[in-house]
Amino acid sequence: MSARSPLDDERDHLAASRAALRAMRADAEALDIRDVTANWVNAEVLASEIGLRIKSLADLAGTPLFFGRLDYSEALDEDGEAGHRFYIGRRHVHDADGDPMVIDWRAPVSQPFYRASKQDPQGVELRRRFGYEGGELTAYEDERLSDPAEEAKTSALLQREIERPRVGPMRDIVATIQPEQDEIVRSPLSGTVCVQGAPGTGKTAVGLHRVAYLLYSHRERLARSGTLVIGPNRSFLRYIEQVLPALGELEVKQATVDELVAHVEVRGVDGAAAAGIKGDARMAEVLRRAVRSGVRMPTEGLVVVRGSRHWRVPVYELEEIVRELAGRDMRYGSAREALPQRIAHAVLVRMEAAGEAPDDRVQNAVARTPAVKAVVKECWPLVDPAKLVLRLLSDGDFLAEHAEGILTPEEQKEILWERPARSVKSARWSAADAVLIDEARDLVERTGSLGHVVLDEAQDLSPMQYRAVGRRCSTGSATILGDIAQGTTPWATESWAAALAHLGKTDAVVEELTQGFRVPREVIAYASRLLPAIAPELSEATSVREAAGSLEVRLAAPGGLDAAVVAACREALEREGSIGLIAADARVPALAGALAEAGLTHLAPGQETSADARLTLVPASLAKGLEYDYVVLDDPAAVVDGEPDERTGLRRLYVALTRAVSGLTVVHAAPLPDLLATAAAA
Known part of the structure; x- marks a missing residue:
């Protein structure tokens, strides 16, 4: 009989752990909750929670139940983990x-797995x-942290996991989290963290793992207040949607900014200039003025009849009440709700002076009288946010009145609709208009705040979109993820x-990740040639990956660009993993036809790859946040020319160049941009 190896012992522990997990799930399924709740509502809530518990205890096929082990030294440590x-x-x-x-990776005892080193073994x-x-x-x-004689070296298993070909949606990185990433992941709930991350540094994964960590550490609090992940588009959200469920978190919602503010149907498109003005933070003050513009001073006093008595409130006192509410920093709707109560209180003061003893019920009754309601309707009329924005964009005089000293006449003219809409439903609202309506809604009634929000690809938001997101976490915290160099909207933040x-969130801590783990060193160095033109203030990214032959630049024969691109895709498909063909949006139809003619099946962004369909044709405008093992980039000059200005075009190109995690082939017919042409020549 052959001797058992340590690997056999570990396999036994894995089998026993899986059996224990199945038993935990069986125990949850066997729970009898009959007669343990006071009513059917509580029973439904409890049943839902148990259902989630059962689902979270699933042993996912192909997903390792554990990926590491910590052996503590026999010497007593301060946490009492000696010998464990x-x-x-x-x-x-x-x-x-x-x-x-098995210990959850988020537990405090697991932290040394990510942070312990020979310099600081942490027991x-x-x-x-x-x-x-x-x-x-x-x-x-094995890595013996307590043995100073053992030479520190890069983990081959860690490297293999990082470089493992990716087919399908984004995976978690729980087995490969690096110390600098772990510090961000375990940042406290009370603080907002902004992560400036170069391509391939794992900023998206860090943000998602931070959500998982916070839910583990503050589950009850966040269960009440809620969590939300905001991405740039639905394709991106489909790409990342499996990360949190793989970590056992099933209740985190996902949305785009457009979905957050979807109060009207968006059917129109703004030009870059109009969208930029509508997205400017100055519009918040224009809207504030417009919302308050309906407030009027009373023109006559008030008489409230109760039984045989008449109670009078003179006009000057009503005016004082209205002025006082108008001067307070209150939502318009809250002030409107307070106005009848304040007027009623003035009536109660007179009742008490006359010897009566009214209580709160009397005050509420007075507040509901027709006379008080008439004053409220006259002085503080209802405001419909969508109708208000409709008037601002349709009525030049109304816009000029409230934008005076804020927007120039030229800017006002730029955002006015050429054809004013007759109603909210018939208006051709743009995405920027929907954000204005959201701002107006918040001025009328406070937007509910969540406990934690993750905002990814944040560099592309306008100031008004930032305000819309900020309202969703005004009393909570946030994780902001992005890369200034990848800002491709006209209003991208600088x-x-x-x-x-x-x-x-001015008190947020800004962390910068520059150490890449997925994009090969040769590729990131090539793309970084663009940084002096697109983000000169940022540090150049580096990468731990050295992939020989990971970058190739090909010049297509005259008239043969499509054929050269198809040939590059065929070569990429001979390798293992996913392939992304990224091209300027205008080139996508032609390339789709060329691929079909060549018999190469291709997917659209967001569709899940499989063994039989690994090639995705990606418009450059949708490439941000996505990753492929191999990327074929079609004609960089066309990507640059597809944007309204050269800087935005170069940023779009930077995004496209950095989507590859194993190899990049650049195929071009037109001359490369100068900075890349210099690199290719070198």
Whole structure:
């Protein structure tokens, strides 16, 4: 009989852990909640929570239950973990006696797995990493942190996991989180963190893992207040949607900014100039003035009849009440609700002076009288946010009155509709108009705040969009993710300080990630040639990956660009992993035809790749945030020319160049942009 190996022991622990997880799920499924709740509502809530618990205890096929192990030294440490052994995984698993078999990666005891080093072992004697193939444990690798004689080296298993080909949606990085990423992930809930991250630094994954960590650490609080992930488009959200469920978090909602402010149907499109003005923070003051413009001073006194008595409030006192409310920093709707109560209180003062003893019920009754309602209607009329914005964009005089000293006459003319709409439903609202309506709604009635919001690709938001997001976390915290160099909208932010001010999070901590883990060093160096033109203030990104032959630049024969691109795609398909063909939006139809004629099946962004369909044709405008093992980039000059100005075009090109995680082939017919042509020549 052959001796058992350590790998056999680890496989036994994996099998036992999976059996324990199945038992935990069976226990949850067997719970009898009959007669344990006071009413059917509580029963429904409890049943829903148990259902989520059962779902979270699923043993996902192909997903390792644990990926690491920590062995603490026998010497007593301050946390009392001496001599203990912990397996680190995606969720907590315990045996029938309640003893842990796998520790959740978010637990404090798991932190040394990510941060311990030979310089600071944190009481850990041995750190073991596990390698898997299709969910089966196949290898392990040890790092003895307490042995100064052992040379520190890069983990081969860690490197293999980082470089593993990606087919399908984004994966979690829980097994490969680096110390600088872990610090951000475990930032406290009370603080807002802004992550400036170069391509391939894992900023999106860091933001998602921070949500998972916060839900673990503050579950009850965030269950009440809610969490939200905001992405640039639906394709991006579909790409990342499986990360949190894989970590056991099933209740985090996702949305785009446009979906957050979807109070009207968007059917129109603004030009760049109009969209820029509508997205400017100055529009907030224009809207504030417009919302308050309906407030009027009373023209006569008030008489309230109760029984045989008449109670009079003179006009000057009503005016004082209206002025006082108008001068307070209150939502328009809240002030309108307070006005009848304030008037009623003035009536009650007179009642008390006359010897009566009215109570709150009398005050509420007075506030509902026709006379008081008439004063409220005259002085503080209802405001419909959509109708208000409709009037601003349709009525030049109304806009001029409230934009005076804020917008120039030329700017006012730019945002006025050429054909005024007759109603809210018939108006051809743009995406920027919807944000204005959202601002107006908040001026009338406060927007509800969530406990935590993650905003990804934040560099592309306008100041008014930042304000819309900020309203959703005004009493909560946020994780802001982005890269100034990848800002491709005309209103893209030039500094995080300005963006955070618009969000209302000026005290946020800004962290910069420059160490890439997925984009090959040769590719990121090539793309970084554009930084002096697009973001000279940023540090150049580096990468831990050295992939030989990861970058190739090809000049197509005259008239043969489509054929050269198809040939590059064929070559990429001979390799393992996903392939993205990125092209200027205007080139997509021609390339789709060329691929079809060549018999190459291709997908659209957001469609899930498979073994039979690994090639995705990606318009450059939708490439941001996506990753592919191999990228074929069609004609860089066309990508640049597809944008309204050269700087925005170069930023769009920077995004396209940095989507590859294993190899990049650039195929061009037109001359390359100067900075890249210099790099190619070098």
